[in-house]
Amino acid sequence: MMEEETVEMTEQEILDMEEKETFVWKGYLACIGEDSCIVQSPWYLGEDCVFGADSDYTTLAIAAIQLLQSKGTQINSINSLNDVEALIVFMATGVEVMQTSSDESAQLSAEWDLCIGDDARVLICKNDCDVEILGPAGGLDVDEEFHHEMTSAWEKECKPEHVSQGAYVSQQQYEEGASARLNLMSQEVDGELVWPPRQMDGKGNTMPQASTPLQENATIESWTKLAAAGAPSEFSIRAPLLGGITTVFVSFEQGPRGVFLLVDDEDNDPKIGDQVQFAIRRIYAQEGYIRYGLKCQIIRE
């Protein structure tokens, strides 16, 4: 029935409908259908949808799963090719990624599929349903030179031989704090929320497990833009391309405070008092391991 309608629609009508169905989710463009959704990068190089400065299939997949979860959809596991970091997706969403091969005869063990194409777009759907969903419309042009340099910078940064010589967050240390970094998991003590998690209180008592996610409502209390030359070495390859790094110091409505980078590493002219929301993006890579975390997106009307 849907196919018949599509055939009868003009190109302009399809575009109009796509636009109507498109919305911004976690800094990406998204459309949602029944038991399915598409999430894609807002950036275009000509006709091609391409990744922004801090995105990849893992961040798109997380955003897509979170979109369905926000609508009350229960997803326990998902089939995927090897293009996403399964551990990160699991820590961020609680959804287990079942790695599959591209062999058509491969058994799909999960109820849901994560489909990845050639461009910066992912589709999530139930594997027993016919997908009836339009792709997101709109998008922004990315500077070609910037895009190529940024892609090349990430390739360099992701190599195993790219190591630290000074300050260092090991993979073990990163994963120990990942639930707080990816989900804002905080500790509840006497009705107050503590984030990032701490080990002991002032009386020497062990703090409880971090199990209460902070609500993602926060306000900028201060901010700075660090010149490229002054950025931590973890950002030394990309900071010159970005013209520096912007960090915001935010206060959550529930009390705790924190510092975050901005989504897409964009400047965005932050101001004290601006409201922000959060999305998971790449932070940096070392020794072939990408550290992901929440970044802020300033809410503008």
Place this chain on the structure above:
Amino acid sequence: MYILLLGNRRYQVPNTPRRVMVDVAVIGAGQTKYGNHPLGLKAMWAEAATNAFNSVDNNFEANLVDEAFIGSVAFGGGQLGNTAAILTEHSGMKGCSVRRVENACASSGFALRDAMMAIKSGEADIVVAGGIEKMNDLSAERKRYWLGVSGDTEWERLAGLTFPGTYALMARRHFHEYGSNHDDLVNISVKNHMHGFENEFAHIRKEVSFEKAASGFMVADPLTLYDCCPTSDGASCVILAADHVVREFTDDPIWLKGSGAGSDHLALHDRHSITQMSATQKAVAQAYKSSGVLARDIDLAEVHDCFTIAELMATEDLGFANRGEGGLFARQGRGRRNEGDVAINPSGGLKSKGHPLGATGTGQAVEVFKQLKGTVEGPRQIRDAEIGLTHNVGGSGATCAVHIFGRDR
């Protein structure tokens, strides 16, 4: 004598002699010139130690030292382990009890406190406190790896922050809460460059106009190049003595009248405020109490101005200005040498004199020692200086040591 019973055994135990609190004096202090030092770690330390030994009024020999506390971050990793052993080995102190003290930029401030406590405990009579850092023999890329290693690595660094960034967050918030502004910071920069211009040990001996400092290259918005201290090589050394041996070395000691130290959350976001430093407030309260001195009694203060906003906040935390009025204090020139209420950073501070991380705390003590002894270069001398203060901060305020020195015991 008292009797200790243990089971069916009886022990006669002599009474422990009641310890009489020992007063501590500075009998010598010296440093290298800060900046791009042509020599390596061992030679730099030997130079600072020699200058300290030579500053003692009567003959002093290195082998008299009972204990040595040497502050260093070991920036660059040139000698990460056993730093103190190799440095003292090369400065005539081989064999004495030594250790490296590490508390970021406050390393030697804490080395000084530990040295004082060693004497006060009665276990040592002559103790060396010092510090050293070699920062400018690294490639730019390697130096970048080491900048900011004393911040919160897991949370702040992964949010793109090194120290210019953390202090920039404090500055912008101070502007917002109290109405201070960047011109206030420019005034601090201009003053410290003016103070350091005639300091032969200073890294940057250059006076800077208000206009030039106001239009510097933006390092971490709103902080410009003229708000930031340089990265310096340098070493500093202070010799402390117990009151009962002081007269063997000098008739004119400078007394270490008080000391205080404190700590706070490492990460800014865990603190109750980012426009004041509770570690400084705790440290200075202890120092004022132990010395019986008040803020208004201080003639000169070597304040930790790694960034100009740090000096602005310190003038409030140390009690020289009311809360929120650090900007006004700077604007009115109340920290200028021989003009204001108290001479803030007569050496030029970290901004002009330089900031060789581990050497900075005892380097501040060297300046106060010389000022109180009246041996600095003529134009820099604070008139009638009787009491001086040093304020040494680790990182963005996680640690702080404050000391008060005086001509009178």
